[in-house]
Amino acid sequence: MAQLERIEPIREQAEAEPAAGSGQQTFADGDISAAYEATAGGLLRAGPPESGDGLRTEELLLNVGPQHPSTHGVFRVIVKLDGEVIREAIPVMGYLHRGTEKLAENLNYTQIIPYTDRMDYVSAMTNNYVLVNAVEKMLQLEIPERAQFLRLIVMELQRIASHMVWWGTYLLDIGAMSPFLFAFRDREIIINLFNELCGARLTYNYMRVGGVKWDAPPGWIDKVREFIPYMRKKLDEYNNLVSGNEIFLARIQGIGKYDAQTAISYGLSGANLRCTGVSWDLRKDQPYCIYDRFEFDVPVGKNGDCYDRYLLRLEEMRQSLRILEQAVAQFPDGGDIMGKAPRVIRPPEGEAYAAIESPRGEIGCYIISRGKQEPFRLKFRRPSFVNLQILPKLLVGETMTNLITILGGIDIVVGEVDA
Amino acid sequence: MMHFLEQPFGWSNFFVFLLLGIVMLLIVLGFVTYAIYFERKVIGWMQFRIGPNRTGPLGLLQSVADVTKLLIKEDTIPRKAERQLFILAPVITFIPSFAAIAVLPFASNLFFADLDVGILYYVALSGISTIGIVLGGWASNNKYALLGGMRSAAQMISYEVPLVISVVGIVMMTGTLNLRLIVEGQAGGFWHWNFIPQIIGFVVFVIAGISELNRTPFDLPEAESELVAGYHVEYSGFRFAFFMLAEYVYVFAIASLTTVLFLGGWQSPLPVLDFIPGIILVPAQIFVHRLFLLLAARDAAAHPDRPAHGSRLAGAAAARDRQHFRQRDFNGIGGWGRMKGIMKGLGVTFKAMTAKKVTYAYPDVPLEMPDRFRGIQHFEPDKCIVCNMCAKICPTECITLTGKPNPDPEKKGKVIDTYDINFEICILCDLCTEVCPTEAIVMTNNFELSTYSRDELFKDMKWLTDNNENVRKENNSAAPKGGAKANA
Numbered sequence: 084m085a086q087l088e089r090i091e092p093i094r095e096q097a098e099a100e101p102a103a104g105s106g107q108q109t110f111a112d113g114d115i116s117a118a119y120e121a122t123a124g125g126l127l128r129a130g131p132p133e134s135g136d137g138l139r140t141e142e143l144l145l146n147v148g149p150q151h152p153s154t155h156g157v158f159r160v161i162v163k164l165d166g167e168v169i170r171e172a173i174p175v176m177g178y179l180h181r182g183t184e185k186l187a188e189n190l191n192y193t194q195i196i197p198y199t200d201r202m203d204y205v206s207a208m209t210n211n212y213v214l215v216n217a218v219e220k221m222l223q224l225e226i227p228e229r230a231q232f233l234r235l236i237v238m239e240l241q242r243i244a245s246h247m248v249w250w251g252t253y254l255l256d257i258g259a260m261s262p263f264l265f266a267f268r269d270r271e272i273i274i275n276l277f278n279e280l281c282g283a284r285l286t287y288n289y290m291r292v293g294g295v296k297w298d299a300p301p302g303w304i305d306k307v308r309e310f311i312p313y314m315r316k317k318l319d320e321y322n323n324l325v326s327g328n329e330i331f332l333a334r335i336q337g338i339g340k341y342d343a344q345t346a347i348s349y350g351l352s353g354a355n356l357r358c359t360g361v362s363w364d365l366r367k368d369q370p371y372c373i374y375d376r377f378e379f380d381v382p383v384g385k386n387g388d389c390y391d392r393y394l395l396r397l398e399e400m401r402q403s404l405r406i407l408e409q410a411v412a413q414f415p416d417g418g419d420i421m422g423k424a425p426r427v428i429r430p431p432e433g434e435a436y437a438a439i440e441s442p443r444g445e446i447g448c449y450i451i452s453r454g455k456q457e458p459f460r461l462k463f464r465r466p467s468f469v470n471l472q473i474l475p476k477l478l479v480g481e482t483m484t485n486l487i488t489i490l491g492g493i494d495i496v497v498g499e500v501d502a
Numbered sequence: 503m504m505h506f507l508e509q510p511f512g513w514s515n516f517f518v519f520l521l522l523g524i525v526m527l528l529i530v531l532g533f534v535t536y537a538i539y540f541e542r543k544v545i546g547w548m549q550f551r552i553g554p555n556r557t558g559p560l561g562l563l564q565s566v567a568d569v570t571k572l573l574i575k576e577d578t579i580p581r582k583a584e585r586q587l588f589i590l591a592p593v594i595t596f597i598p599s600f601a602a603i604a605v606l607p608f609a610s611n612l613f614f615a616d617l618d619v620g621i622l623y624y625v626a627l628s629g630i631s632t633i634g635i636v637l638g639g640w641a642s643n644n645k646y647a648l649l650g651g652m653r654s655a656a657q658m659i660s661y662e663v664p665l666v667i668s669v670v671g672i673v674m675m676t677g678t679l680n681l682r683l684i685v686e687g688q689a690g691g692f693w694h695w696n697f698i699p700q701i702i703g704f705v706v707f708v709i710a711g712i713s714e715l716n717r718t719p720f721d722l723p724e725a726e727s728e729l730v731a732g733y734h735v736e737y738s739g740f741r742f743a744f745f746m747l748a749e750y751v752y753v754f755a756i757a758s759l760t761t762v763l764f765l766g767g768w769q770s771p772l773p774v775l776d777f778i779p780g781i782i783l784v785p786a787q788i789f790v791h792r793l794f795l796l797l798a799a800r801d802a803a804a805h806p807d808r809p810a811h812g813s814r815l816a817g818a819a820a821a822r823d824r825q826h827f828r829q830r831d832f833n834g835i836g837g838w839g840r841m842k843g844i845m846k847g848l849g850v851t852f853k854a855m856t857a858k859k860v861t862y863a864y865p866d867v868p869l870e871m872p873d874r875f876r877g878i879q880h881f882e883p884d885k886c887i888v889c890n891m892c893a894k895i896c897p898t899e900c901i902t903l904t905g906k907p908n909p910d911p912e913k914k915g916k917v918i919d920t921y922d923i924n925f926e927i928c929i930l931c932d933l934c935t936e937v938c939p940t941e942a943i944v945m946t947n948n949f950e951l952s953t954y955s956r957d958e959l960f961k962d963m964k965w966l967t968d969n970n971e972n973v974r975k976e977n978n979s980a981a982p983k984g985g986a987k988a989n990a
C-alpha cells in the first residue's frame with residue numbers, strides 16, 4: 084500500500100477543491116446538455132465565437148459515429164463544430180450493449196467466463212482472470228503453482244498483444260497505415276501461441292475457477308521464451324518507425340492534456356492515470372496472482388498528454404517482456420493446473436470484489452452471491468467505460484483532427500464500454 | 503507538331519488533334535491504371551504483404567477490374583443532394599485535369615499546344631478542379647463532405663501560392679512562361695538543369711505539389727480517419743471514379759511538370775546520351791519522379807501523416823480560425839534537421855520491403871490449425887448417453903437434444919434421438935465438449951461455416967456426425983478434479 088500513500092495527498096487535495104468535473108449537482112429533468120454544461124465548468128456552449136470580420140457564423144452539429152472508422156466500433160460522439168473547432172462533445176454509448184451483467188445472473192460461474200471474453204475482446208485473458216479471481220476469493224481456493232504461472236504468462240502476453248492492437252490502430256487513426264500491419268504481424272505470434280494453448284484466437288475461455296483449462300503443450304514455454312528477444316527487437320523497430328517522427332510528434336504532443344487531480348477525480352486508471360505522474364499499478368500496489376514475485380517497474384509520465392500515454396504503453400510492453408522473461412525462467416516443471424475446485428461452484432453467501440490491472444486500467448469484478456450456482460448480482464468495473472468519461476472535457480476547444488487523436492489515446496474497446 | 507499548330511485551323515489538323523487527344527487519354531488512363539496497381543504493390547511490400555495478386559497474372563488486371571466494377575455499379579444520388587451540382591462536380595474536377603496536360607511538352611516535337619503562358623495556364627486550370635471538389639462537398643448535403651470540401655479550398659489557398667512562387671525563379675532565369683522554351687534552356691547535361699540553381703524552389707515545388715494532389719500526408723480533404731472520405735463520401739460508381747481519375751491524372755501532370763520545369767524535360771542527362779530520343783527520356787523521367795512521389799509522399803510517409811500543422815495551415819487560411827493555430831505547429835516542417843525521425847521511419851519501411859511476406863494464400867492453401875483449435879463440433883451418436891450435460895452448460899443455449907428409449911430391450915437408459923446445434927449463436931466456447939462425460943460431442947479443427955442462409959446454420963445430428971474430419975484429439979482436459987465441497 085506504499086504506493087497508495089503516495090497518491091493520498093493528491094486525493095485529499097482533489098477532494099478539498101473539487102476539479103471542474105466533480106462537483107455534485109443535480110439536474111431536474113435529466114437534461115443531458117445542461118449536465119454537460121455544468122460538469123465541464125461552463126466551458127461549453129460558449130456561443131458562436133466573435134469573428135473579427137463581422138461574418139455571421141453558425142455551429143455545425145456533427146454525428147461522429149456510430150459507424151465511423153475511427154471510433155473503434157460502434158461508438159458515437161455528437162460534436163458541435165465551429166469551423167473545425169469543437170465547442171461541445173457528447174458521447175453516446177450503448178450501441179454494443181449486450182447486457183452481460185444481467186445475463187450473468189442466470190448463468191453459472193463457468194458459463195460466465197466465455198461472456199467475459201467478449202467484453203474487452205482485445206484482452207480476453209485479463210477479463211477471464213478478474214472473474215475467476217473474484218470467485219476464487221469467495222471460495223478461498225488455493226491455486227496450484229503451475230496454473231498461477233500459466234495465468235501470469237498469458238496475461239502478460241495478452242497485455243503486449245493488446246497494446247500492439249492499440250499501437251497499430253492508433254497510428255492508423257492518425258493516418259499511418261504501415262504500423263498497423265507491423266503490429267499485427269507480431270501480434271499474430273502471440274495469437275498463435277494462444278491458439279496452440281487453448282484453441283482460440285480471440286475469445287479464449289481459458290481460465291477456470293481453480294486453475295486453467297489447458298496445460299501448456301510441449302514446447303510452448305520455449306516458444307514464449309524465443310518470443311521475448313524477438314519482441315524486444317521489434318519494439319526498437321516500432322520506436323524507429325514512429326516515435327521520432329516529427330509529424331507524429333506535432334500531432335500528439337501536448338494534445339489531450341490533464342493533470343493528476345483531474346485524472347483521479349474522473350477515476351481514470353491504467354496508462355491514462357499514469358501519464359500524469361501518478362504511479363498506480365495494481366500489479367505492484369495490490370499484487371494479485373503472483374506478481375509480487377517478479378521484478379518490474381511501473382513507468383509513469385509527467386505531462387499527461389497523448390504522447391506520454393503513447394510512450395507509457397510502449398514502455399509497458401517492455402516491462403511485460405521483463406516479467407515474462409522471469410516467469411518462463413521460473414516456470415515449474417510439473418504440477419496440477421486445476422486446484423481442488425468443487426465440481427459445482429456455489430460460493431458462500433457474501434460479496435467479493437477483485438480488481439486487476441488490465442491493459443486499459445483497473446478492471447474489477449464485484450459479485451454478490453446468495454449461495455447459488457448463479458451470482459445474485461455481478462458488476463464489472465470496466466476501465467474503458469470509466470476512462471471514456473473524461474472525453475467531453477478534453478475535446479472542448481480542440482480541432483476535429485484532435486478528436487481522433489484524443490479518443491484513440493484513451494484506448495477504449497467499445498465491447499467493454501458497453502458490456 | 504509545330505507545323506500543325508501553325509496551320510490555320512481546319513479539318514485536317516482538327517482530326518489530327520482529336521486523334522492525338524484520344525491517344526493521350528488512353529495513355530493517361532493506362533498510366534492511372536498501372537499507377538494504382540504499382541502503388542498498391544509497393545505499399546503491400548512495405549507491409550509484408552504481396553499486394554494485388556488474384557486478378558490476372560501477378561494481379562496485373564486488378565485496377566482494370568476495379569474500374570469495371572466502378573463503371574457498372576449503381577449510381578446513387580442522395581435524395582437531398584443538390585442534383586445538378588452533384589452531377590456537375592466530378593466533371594468540373596476531371597476536365598481541367600486533363601486539359602492541363604495539353605501544355606506539357608513530351609518531346610522537342612511532341613506537344614499539344616505551344617502557349618507562351620504555359621505555366622499560368624496549368625496553374626489556372628488546376629485551380630478549377632478545386633472548385634469541383636468544393637462543389638461536390640457542398641452538393642452532397644453531407645456534413646463530412648462539406649468539411650472535406652472546405653478543407654480542400656483552404657488547402658489550395660495555402661499551397662497554391664508556394665507552388666506558384668517556387669516556379670517564379672525559373673521564370674526569371676529563363677525569361678519565359680513557355681514550358682517548351684524552359685526545357686530547351688536546360689540542354690547540355692544535367693548540370694544545366696534547373697533544379698541545381700533552383701534547389702529551394704525545387705523542394706518547395708515538390709512539397710506543394712504533393713499537397714496539390716491531396717496525397718498523404720496532405721490528404722486533409724479526404725482524411726479517412728476523421729472525415730471518413732471527405733468530399734466524395736456520397737459519390738459512388740463512375741462519379742467517384744471521375745474524382746479518382748482526376749486525382750491520378752494530376753499525379754501524372756505534376757510528375758511531368760516537375761520533369762519539365764526542373765529536371766530537363768527531354769534533354770538527356772549527359773551529352774553522350776544524346777542519341778536517346780527524348781520521347782523515351784520523358785516517360786522514364788516521369789516514371790522515376792512518380793516513384794519518388796509515391797515513395798516519399800505516400801507510403802514512406804505512410805507513417806504518421808496528415809500533419810496537424812497541415813490541417814492547421816489549411817485552417818489558418820480560413821481566416822476565422824486563425825486564433826487557434828499556434829506558431830509551434832508551423833515549425834513542424836522546415837529543415838532536414840527536423841526530418842530525422844521521418845527518415846529513420848523511412849529506413850524501417852524500406853527494410854521491410856525485403857522482409858518475409860506474411861500473407862497467407864488462404865483458400866488455395868488450407869490453414870493448419872493447432873490440435874486444440876476449437877472448430878465446429880463433431881457428434882458421435884453411439885457414445886451419447888443423453889445426460890443433457892452439454893445442453894445445460896451451453897451458455898448460449900444453442901444445443902437442443904431429445905432422447906428415446908433404448909431400442910434394445912435388454913439395455914437400460916436412453917439413446918439419442920435428435921441433436922441440433924444452432925451455429926447462429928454457438929460461440930464455440932468449448933464448454934459442451936468439456937463437460938461431456940463420454941466424449942460424444944467433440945471439437946474438430948474445421949472452421950469454415952459460411953452459408954447463404956441463416957437457416958442452414960442450424961445443424962442437425964446427421965450433419966454433426968458427418969463432420970468427422972480433423973477431430974480434436976484431446977477434449978475435456980481440465981474437468982475439475984472435484985474434492986473440496988462447495989461451501990459444504
Ligand code: SF4
Nearest residue numbers: 896928929931932934
Ligand atoms: S461450443 Fe459453447 S456455445 Fe457452442 S454448443 Fe458448445 S457449449 Fe454451446
Ligand code: SF4
Nearest residue numbers: 886887889890892938
Ligand atoms: S454431454 Fe455428451 S453424453 Fe451427455 S447429452 Fe451431451 S453429448 Fe450426450
